[in-house]
Amino acid sequence: MKNKQSYLQNYVSVDCVVLGYDEVENRLQVLLIKQKDPDKQNVDSYKSQYALPGDLINENESLDEAASRVLNELTHIKGIYLQQFYTFGHPDRVSAPKDADWLRVHRKDPNARVITIAYLALVRIDHITPLAGSFAENTIWRSIKKIPKLAFDHNQILGKALEIIKEHPEQHIMGRELLPPKFTLSQLQNLYEAMSGLQLDKRNFRKSIKTADYLIPLDEKQKGVLHKPAQYFSFKKSKK
């Protein structure tokens, strides 16, 4: 019987793709952290990079719990729904030269392989206020149209996340509080458009969302707008 399993252990991390819906600009932004500069005296030529919030898992937590904890430690975001979507484990995924400095400072064994389970979350961008923590120097929202070069293989991870929400926008809208408790149908349509990247016809959109009966019409209208005021709606509570 072979014994090759004896010492073959690996680092395991989680990475979080947090997409924030910016209703005003009608676009999705991704939450990135800027890696903290370590003491420059010790580490020459260190260049901090942007990265997805992510870190190694702890011993007695599930992967889902790890994702929540790590996101909280780096950005102080709490209580959002994170969904696992893919696992990245190429042997070289953290061994690009651009990442060497960070690893040298933050890992006992900078050359070790790291396998990462990627998570996806969608939030209202004005609903949470990230606050950098742990090794995050600060946090920023970046439009998904203008993604900088990220640490490790994070561009690839983000790309896969964006594919997923484009394919199934509807699955990521209900019950995620991406809109205020009371919203207009135009707001909802804008959200769908931002997620799918498509333009939708107003009448057809309204027909289709009324067929699927997500919505409760409210006895309340917009006020103070310089056009015909829109009716407000809210989501039905999930049927389960």
Add this chain to the structure above:
Amino acid sequence: MKNKQSYLQNYVSVDCVVLGYDEVENRLQVLLIKQKDPDKQNVDSYKSQYALPGDLINENESLDEAASRVLNELTHIKGIYLQQFYTFGHPDRVSAPKDADWLRVHRKDPNARVITIAYLALVRIDHITPLAGSFAENTIWRSIKKIPKLAFDHNQILGKALEIIKEHPEQHIMGRELLPPKFTLSQLQNLYEAMSGLQLDKRNFRKSIKTADYLIPLDEKQKGVLHKPAQYFSFKKSKK
């Protein structure tokens, strides 16, 4: 800066859900291995169990490569397409009493956590002949309707795999050689039915698959059948 990552390493494994389509019985079966009995003198009360083929990953292989290698080592199956579908990492996923004996024999640290990336493959059951290897004592095909109790959390992993193919049968049919190179439309319909678990109407099925143009009609018919001979078809080569 915290250093908690220092020694926190984990075992990482891959597990393969290989589903074999049995055309004669028109059903899907899953490939299981029977864990090899170690020397009974040393390990009392060892009970071998059925399990999905899976093992720890090696150092310099990608996850996809690991899945192929592990499957080959345990069953001598080669060259089939394996697709990652979910990662299971609950801290207790390998710590049930039923699994303790196996771990004691096969792992340096039997209490260590193991995170596993699960893979899915679909094959023609008469197209491959598994041959047990490594710690597999033998291999068996079991109908997905009658799954025994499996090692670790493998029942859960298999359940998730079956959900996935039920939801998107069409994605797992093209280009997987689940049928002979020449096949009849009834054979194809049976395959869809086995994968989706649904009964389909013959005329409607034929209409829909001819709309989507997967198929090349061949100038060849069944021979020797005691009914009207069916025309053969083959798949178009993938368009890419």
Add this chain to the structure above:
DNA sequence: ACAAAAGTGTTTTAGATACACCCATGC
């Protein structure tokens, strides 16, 4: 009165569903 977004219906098209009989072959 004008600007700005809200709101509203009909027609067309395509795809999904339901359904029943004749055909070619081997024995």
Add this chain to the structure above:
DNA sequence: GCATGGGTGTATCTAAAACACTTTTGT
């Protein structure tokens, strides 16, 4: 001639797509 599975068409329903004008408010 009979048993067996192969093969075919139409009517209906539903969902998606295209498309333009009137309404209500604030200024």
